[in-house]
Amino acid sequence: MTxxxxxxxxxxxxxxxxRRLIAAGHTVHxxxxxxxxxxxxxDLGAIPVQLDVTDSDSVDKAVASLPDLDVLVNNAAVVGPSWGLDDLDVDAMRIAFETNVFGIVRLTQAALPLLRRSTNPVIVNVASGLGFPRAMLDPDDDSFSGLMVPYASSKAAVIALTVQYAKNLPGMRINASDPGYTATDLNAHQGHQTVTEGTDATVALALLGPDGPTGEFHNRHGRLAY
Structure with missing residues (x-):
């Protein structure tokens, strides 16, 4: 059992x-x-775990409660209090990075001993096209109109972080996913994709075997070239 x-x-x-990983046979915390x-x-059959990725004690207790760990999906994220430049300050950047970047590092570092014991360790970091320069500069891409400075910057860091973790841990499959413009609380449900479409890449990467790719960035259609 995974x-x-x-x-x-x-x-x-x-x-x-x-929901989708439970359907695929995973025991999901x-x-x-x-x-x-x-x-x-x-209701889905998941095991709830109190976990605040901005709190080291919460992270340590959550990881200690796990019997083992094969797949870590770093999905938690916040937009932060600032969207553009008029109200941008260091505190706004710090709030976004605390959850979206430092939270990934905090939890991943705590989880590494368990992941290293797995026969097929996998990490998926949920990033965004808003953090992908090629998408941000393409007028035909949904990310082009996104002016969310702290959020976009934090998601760019997530993509770089993913590549570096993959290079440092070649025995693990470590990738980043782009949900795309999905209707969620983060965008007041304005996205044109369903949450099922928005999790296609994340789920596919979570289900990778030992021979799967690592250090890559995928959306629901496949690999995005850096």
Missing amino acids: TTLVTGANKSLGLETA AGMRDLANAGPAQ
Whole structure:
């Protein structure tokens, strides 16, 4: 049985990722900041875990509660309080990076001892086309009109972080996914994709075998060239 931890799994993309991986036969531990919101994940058959990726004690306790770990899906993310430049300051950047980047590092580092014991360790970091320069500069791409400075910058860091983790841990499959413009709370449900479409890349990467790719960035249609 494959044991999987999904962060931000109480709703939206995280909840749908949990649902699909349970359907694929995984035992899913659904990480969430507030267990009062655990109902939807429990209804799917997931095991709720109190997990705030910005809190080291919470991360350590969550990881200690796992019997083992094969797949880590770093899905939790925030937009932050600033979208453009008029209200941009260092604190706004710090809030976005604390969850979206430092949270990934905090949890991944804590989870590495368990992942190293797995016969098929996999990490999926949910990034965004908003952090991919080629997409941000393409007028035909959904990401072109996104002016969310802290969020976009943090997701660019997630992509770079993924590549570096993959290079440093060649025995693991470590990739980043782009959900695309999906209807979620982060965009007031304005996205044109469903959460199922938005989790296609994440789920496919979570299901990789030992011979799968690593250090790559995928959307629902496949690999995106850097």
